[in-house]
Amino acid sequence: MVNPLDKSKVPQATVPRLARYLRVLHRLERDGVPKVSSKELAEKLDANAAQIRKDFSYFGEFGVRGVGYEVKFLIGELSKCLGLNQDWNVVICGAGKLGQALARYRGFREEGFKLVGIFDSSRYVIGTEVDDLVVLAERDLIAFVRENNVHIAIITVPAEAAAGVAQKVIEGGVKGILNFAPVRLSPPEDVFVRQVDLSTELMVVSFYLSQRGQ
Amino acid sequence: MVNPLDKSKVPQATVPRLARYLRVLHRLERDGVPKVSSKELAEKLDANAAQIRKDFSYFGEFGVRGVGYEVKFLIGELSKCLGLNQDWNVVICGAGKLGQALARYRGFREEGFKLVGIFDSSRYVIGTEVDDLVVLAERDLIAFVRENNVHIAIITVPAEAAAGVAQKVIEGGVKGILNFAPVRLSPPEDVFVRQVDLSTELMVVSFYLSQRGQ
DSSP states (O other), rough: OOOOOOOGOOOOTHHHHHHHHHHHHHHHHHHHEEOOOOHHHHHHHHHHOOOOOOOOOTOOSBBBTBBBBBBHHHHHHHHHEEEEEEEEHHHOOOOSHHHHHHHTTTTHHTEEEEEEEEEOOTTTTOOOETTTTTTEEGGGHHHHHTTTOEEEEEEEEHHHHHHHHHHHHHTTOOOOEEEEEOOOOOOTOEEEEEEHHHHHHHHHHHHHHHHHHO | OOOOOOOOSOOTTTHHHHHHHHHHHHHHHHHOOOOOOHHHHHHHHHHOHHHHHHHHTTTOOBBBTBBBBHHHHHHHHHHHHTTTSOOEEEEEEEOOOOHHHTTHHHHHHHHTEEEEEEEEOTTTTTTOTTTEEEEEGGGHHHHHHHHTTEEEEOOOOOOHHHHHHHHHHHHHHHEEEOOOOOSSOOTTTTTTEEEEOHHHHHHHHHHHHHHOOO
């Protein structure tokens, strides 16, 4: 009943929503809930049921009208779609406060993201411990990424250092980057960069606050 | 020529893009560039020129076909739209690594977000200094928010503490929340919550990596 999925047809805005659906579904599974309707999911997510059905439709027919979706099945399909049916080796580049916060963030590990290294360029930071990892020197980044089959790099260095670090991890073979540095990277076509910009997030809040003041 | 803007008509997905356009425009202004076309903007943003023109169209006619947009004018309009023509008082709730990283993040201040307080519930953290601010006790949060006209709260406490903290800042009068805790809040209708979920961001990366592997 499920069509083979052509991921290239999934709109960009749908992908983060799938991750959010998955989180809620995990919670339902823990609570022992076997089935859920798009309406119930929508309520839990403060989202729109039609949007949810549309998002799921990219993956074929998941649910039965009036009966809802099987939670376990849906978790399996969404996980596969998001690439969570395999392990991903991750490095963090930049062991400042943000890098340390991310290294300690448990949510990553639960979804199959394995932090294998954390790097910094400061001799005051190299050799210190973050969680269970010793901070390594940025000059060893390319070799480490290559030898440890690292898939994803999280960049938490200052803006002016981000391009240099990105170049290194890409040279080592990384194909996916989560960039927290407030600067746009220009990667080669076969490298995917997701930009997380913290001031953008605050501006979304101020947009809505000022809208209310209109 | 510019229509009065009804912000409620601006689609949700457009808002973060406006913030990104603004950042690039600021850079162009610093470089002394007076005009820019949607095509040039698209190249700098690795985005689609038609999308940019569509996003701008919500604000009326900004540009002249074939001539492009005036950078300074566009910065003014986008800033107004995003609510950046006023100052916003911000508190950070949770002085752990992530809270400290955000407190030190310069990007916030540049856009008129003024960090006025940082709070924690641990007696080992209360009284320590983060940047120029002394960490205050969470039990004083409601009164502080009320007395200091705080508009926005950034929540960086663990998931299980987030709902309690949100309730306090809302009781104190906060109408906008940026929530980093991996849990969905259920605020009253007049409070806007923007959820930043770090594992969601990583899943967006793994989605695209696994797509390539198909």
